[in-house]
Amino acid sequence: xxxxxxxxxxxxxxxxxxxxxxxxxxxxxxxxxxxxxxxxxxxxxxxxxxxxxxxxxxxxxxxxxxxxxxxxxxxxxxxxxxxxxxxxxxxxxxxxxxxxxxxxxxxxxxxxxxxxxxxxxxxxxxxxxxxxxxxxxxxxxxxxxxxxxxxxxxxxxxxxxxxxxxxxxxxxxxxxxxxxxxxxxxxxxxxxxxxxxxxxxxxxxxxxxx
Ligand code: PRP
Numbered sequence: 001x002x003x004x005x006x007x008x009x010x011x012x013x014x015x016x017x018x019x020x021x022x023x024x025x026x027x028x029x030x031x032x033x034x035x036x037x038x039x040x041x042x043x044x045x046x047x048x049x050x051x052x053x054x055x056x057x058x059x060x061x062x063x064x065x066x067x068x069x070x071x072x073x074x075x076x077x078x079x080x081x082x083x084x085x086x087x088x089x090x091x092x093x094x095x096x097x098x099x100x101x102x103x104x105x106x107x108x109x110x111x112x113x114x115x116x117x118x119x120x121x122x123x124x125x126x127x128x129x130x131x132x133x134x135x136x137x138x139x140x141x142x143x144x145x146x147x148x149x150x151x152x153x154x155x156x157x158x159x160x161x162x163x164x165x166x167x168x169x170x171x172x173x174x175x176x177x178x179x180x181x182x183x184x185x186x187x188x189x190x191x192x193x194x195x196x197x198x199x200x201x202x203x204x205x206x207x208x209x210x
Pocket of ligand 1: 140141142143144157158159160161162163165
């Protein structure tokens with residue numbers, strides 16, 4: 001049978017995911033992460049190294065059986081996949097941020113505001129629900145620049161350590177929700193490869209319980 005394929009976001013969450021797989025006894029080998037290779041292999045698994053936003057695409061399409069993605073990514077793309085386990089890593093907060101002097105305007109019940117973000121769907125839903133018209137500037141990175149140069153007054157972004165906001169003179173204005181990494185599973189793989197996938201989920205759950 002083919003190896004079970006994981007889509008893992010490159011960066012810190014990649015090594016944290018591998019560590020969880022090792023500590024839960026699913027993976028008994030070391031994976032060399034000091035490489036530019038995009039497909040890493042162990043005896044039983046393949047690991048695809050992808051951008052965090054792309055994980056749901058690989059899992060929903062069935063190219064990967066299993067993936068690891070943050071709530072930020074999942075809320076934005078809303079993929080049709082199983083989300084069986086909260087991996088309790090990748091803690092961050094999705095927030096509205098901006099310049100401290102714009103706090104007063106934000107809470108003055110404005111009818112229109114402008115927001116730069118990598119998360120247009122989360123942003124639209126959040127402000128629609130508040131009854132505020134939002135002009136969204138979708139960016140692909142360095143979102144904190146937008147309020148500094150006047151592209152948008154506010155940003156919706158994830159905050160992990162707070163360093164990027166702090167170093168750019170921005171503050172959290174309103175928290176939207178916390179986000180952690182979830183294990184996601186392709187729906188067809190979940191049924192057709194259950195004899196391999198169920199033990200993986202069980203071992204991870206057991207490890208996280210202890
Ligand atoms: C993310 C996020 C913030 C930063 C938050 O960006 O969009 O900019 O990390 O982390 P901090 O609170 O620990 O500073 P990322 O590093 O993924 O880079 P990007 O701007 O290129 O998307």
